[in-house]
Amino acid sequence: MKKLVILTGAGMSAESGIRTFRDMGGLWEQYDVMEVASPRGWEQNRDLVLQFYNERRRQLKECQPNAGHLGLVDLEADFDVQIITQNVDNLHERAGSSKVLHLHGLLTQARSTADERMVYDIGYNDINDGDFCEKGSQLRPNIVWFGEAVPAIHEAEEITRKADIFVVIGTSLSVYPAAGLCHMVKEGCPIFIIDPNEINTTIYSDYEFINEKAGDGVMRLKMLLRKYF
Numbered sequence: 599m600k601k602l603v604i605l606t607g608a609g610m611s612a613e614s615g616i617r618t619f620r621d622m623g624g625l626w627e628q629y630d631v632m633e634v635a636s637p638r639g640w641e642q643n644r645d646l647v648l649q650f651y652n653e654r655r656r657q658l659k660e661c662q663p664n665a666g667h668l669g670l671v672d673l674e675a676d677f678d679v680q681i682i683t684q685n686v687d688n689l690h691e692r693a694g695s696s697k698v699l700h701l702h703g704l705l706t707q708a709r710s711t712a713d714e715r716m717v718y719d720i721g722y723n724d725i726n727d728g729d730f731c732e733k734g735s736q737l738r739p740n741i742v743w744f745g746e747a748v749p750a751i752h753e754a755e756e757i758t759r760k761a762d763i764f765v766v767i768g769t770s771l772s773v774y775p776a777a778g779l780c781h782m783v784k785e786g787c788p789i790f791i792i793d794p795n796e797i798n799t800t801i802y803s804d805y806e807f808i809n810e811k812a813g814d815g816v817m818r819l820k821m822l823l824r825k826y827f
């Protein structure tokens with residue numbers, strides 16, 4: 599089976615009702631990213647950060663995977679599909695995708711502020727000031743904030759290097775190191791990009807642009823892959 603590696607971003611979940619970050623009306627228009635998604639923000643106003651992610655988690659509980667997520671599951675019948683996602687939602691897993699690597703963490707997990715290896719599944723429950731790990735340290739969302747290292751990037755690079763086909767769905771490719779994965783594909787690897795808007799594709803020399811939202815775009819991708827591979 600050919601290895602199909604798919605890098606997804608916020609646009610993947612837009613049709614599930616989750617707002618993107620940088621589109622008009624996106625989350626970073628309403629919130630100051632450094633206040634809610636950085637170590638400095640956490641130092642300055644822990645309650646605001648906890649409230650921001652508690653809200654995202656409660657909202658996620660009400661959302662369902664969309665046609666795009668489900669379409670990627672179908673592709674597993676014909677391809678060895680590996681998803682690398684920047685999204686902190688769990689919609690790929692809930693749709694049924696079997697191999698999902700989260701680059702920026704997961705909303706449904708908390709972690710200790712004393713030891714980043716101490717990670718807890720919390721489902722859709724809130725994290726509150728005064729919730730501690732066994733070592734007595736405050737819990738925080740298990741999300742990679744701006745300025746923090748991205749531990750999963752090395753595994754993501756390994757996976758990307760092995761791709762026979764590489765697909766990018768719903769990301770502005772403006773955040774590194776995730777966006778840099780695009781440089782890691784092997785020579786001659788076909789690249790498909792699904793996005794309803796123009797994005798910064800100057801990083802690629804050759805790619806097929808599917809100018810659709812994720813749901814319709816994945817349907818079109820399936821047709822193209824069946825035809826050519």
Ligand code: OAD
Nearest residue numbers: 607608609612618619620684702768769770771795811812
């Ligand atoms: P962005 O908000 O930067 O980009 C979203 C992309 O999705 C844009 O290119 C849109 O055109 C596209 N889009 C919008 N609606 C869509 C739809 N229905 N179907 C497909 N695409 C659609 O989000 P990301 O690139 O994911 O990090 O942002 C990367 C990171 O920046 C996030 O993981 C997050 C953020 O700050 C953290 O929170 C750590």
